[in-house]
Amino acid sequence: QSALTQPPSASGSPGQSVTISCTGTSSDVGGYNYVSWYQQHPGKVPKLMIYEVSKRPSGVPDRFSGSKSGNTASLTVSGLQAEDEADYYCTSYAGSNNPYVFGTGTKVTVL
Amino acid sequence: QVQLVQSGAEVKKPGASVKVSCKASGYTFSSYYMHWVRQAPGQGLEWMGTIDPSGHNTIYAQNFQGRVTVTRDTSTSTVYMELSSLRSEDTAVYYCASENTTTGAFDIWGQGTMVTVSS
Numbered sequence: 001q002s003a004l005t006q007p008p009s010a011s012g013s014p015g016q017s018v019t020i021s022c023t024g025t026s027s028d029v030g031g032y033n034y035v036s037w038y039q040q041h042p043g044k045v046p047k048l049m050i051y052e053v054s055k056r057p058s059g060v061p062d063r064f065s066g067s068k069s070g071n072t073a074s075l076t077v078s079g080l081q082a083e084d085e086a087d088y089y090c091t092s093y094a095g096s097n098n099p100y101v102f103g104t105g106t107k108v109t110v111l
Numbered sequence: 112q113v114q115l116v117q118s119g120a121e122v123k124k125p126g127a128s129v130k131v132s133c134k135a136s137g138y139t140f141s142s143y144y145m146h147w148v149r150q151a152p153g154q155g156l157e158w159m160g161t162i163d164p165s166g167h168n169t170i171y172a173q174n175f176q177g178r179v180t181v182t183r184d185t186s187t188s189t190v191y192m193e194l195s196s197l198r199s200e201d202t203a204v205y206y207c208a209s210e211n212t213t214t215g216a217f218d219i220w221g222q223g224t225m226v227t228v229s230s
Contacts, residue, residue: 003155034215038156045206045223046148046156051216089156093215099170100146105155 004029004090004103011109012080020106022073022090028101030071034093037066037075041086049088050075077108085110113137115207115221122227128195131224133207138219140188144210146217147181147192151203161210162190197228 005023012018022029022037029035037050048057050066053073063078073092077084090103118132133145147159159179160171166183175194183190190207205224208217 036214036216038217040156045220046217047220048216048218051211051214051218055214057216057218087155091156091158091217097170098172099161100158102148102156102158 002101004092004101006088006090006103006106008104009107009109011111012077013111014080014082016080017076017078018080018108019074019076020088020090020108022075022092022103024071024073024092024094024101026071028071028092028094029068029073029090031095032093033068035066035068035073036091037064038089038091039084039086040089046089080110082110084108113219115209115219117205117207117221117224120225120227122229123197125198125228125230127197127228128193129197129226130191130193131205131207131226133190133192133221135188135190135209135219138209140209141185143212145181145183145190146208146210147179148206148208148217149203150206150223151200154203159192159205194226197226199228202226202228 010018035053038046039049040046053068054066065076088106094101116134146161160181162169162181180193207221209219211218
């Protein structure tokens with residue numbers, strides 16, 4: 001099972017938006033609506049930001065949104081703030097034999 | 112409060128095994144799938160395997176087949192991950208995570224355990 005493909009980096013100025021893609025196959029991203037996104041600050045534990053493609057857990061700002069088209073999921077961070085600078089990872093359910101696969105990760109920089 | 116507390120850092124020699132524990136509190140541990148995820152220094156997250164609520168069924172990532180064993184003890188609300196035949200490339204932070212059965216997302220994470228493999 002190969003890792004999902006994310007761009008290594010993305011950036012934007014405060015107040016701008018940035019969108020991160022997560023490309024898989026019809027066996028993972030394209031086949032299920034169980035795509036999640038995690039934020040990880042340096043030296044910290046990953047934090048769930050989006051689940052089931054586009055839903056936000058309680059406490060996650062509505063500046064974070066998710067979507068999916070075909071085999072590619074996306075995370076958009078609107079109104080960028082300094083604290084959004086972190087690594088972001090997608091993951092998708094990929095079937096009962098090899099249930100989960102993570103993305104390669106994207107470092108978001110707030111300029 | 113809901114939390115997963117992992118065992119402390121380990122230093123192992125190549126070829127040895129390591130067993131990391133993860134103790135749950137503040138929620139019904141016995142109802143949830145538990146997962147292990149690792150992160151090598153400067154690298155991304157890698158899913159290793161999972162165990163079902165009963166503890167009878169496990170699934171492991173192909174990369175770890177034959178080397179990893181995940182078990183759980185419902186009486187102590189603890190899940191374990193044992194990795195054998197350690198090599199330097201296994202140096203990483205190992206995380207346990209609880210899967211929300213409704214959403215399929217990992218919504219509770221342990222603090223991570225650093226495992227260093229060095230001769």
